[in-house]
Amino acid sequence: AQRVTQPEKLLSVFKGAPVELKCNYSYSGSPELFWYVQYSRQRLQLLLRHISRESIKGFTADLNKGETSFHLKKPFAQEEDSAMYYCALEGEDSSYKLIFGSGTRLLVRP
């Protein structure tokens, strides 16, 4: 079964510290993986997707098929990074379903 696990409900760091939001997935094929973010009082929006291999707002995420992980990283956290982060998976058999993890709230303290 397709599943996304985000083990941390809350991650609190100080400004300038490195950040790593963990995401592990369960899927037998080749998944499409995404990070979505929801800032306070804003709508849910795409942050990045593994297929694009891009860096958005200083965040990167590398797909590790061996460890079935897609952790989100940023070397120096900023206060404006405080938000709810969801890892999401869509399988290659698709079924057009985006399956979200339970989310991690990132709090960046000044």
Next chain:
Amino acid sequence: DTEVTQTPKHLVMGMTNKKSLKCEQHMGHRAMYWYKQKAKKPPELMFVYSYEKLSINESVPSRFSPECPNSSLLNLHLHALQPEDSALYLCASSQSVLAYYEQYFGPGTRLTVT
């Protein structure tokens, strides 16, 4: 116009009422979605429309009835809801249902069933 809009923002309804949620996008997207999000939980997929045809119904109770009258509009008709149906209902759209395409989310309708 690069936004998904949803109306109303808030809705309070009794268990015997009939109401509708509306979602609109003018980005030319051909896939539209309804999600349900309970407090402090991730969004859960309810329905997917592709080219105005229902592609997925995630075993949603019949008291929720989706409708896609044209490529820009998506409705969710509500009837005889239960208090446990109270949640944030999110609409999203994407160019296609293929996994590569980003889903654009609306701000949601916060529904309270009394």
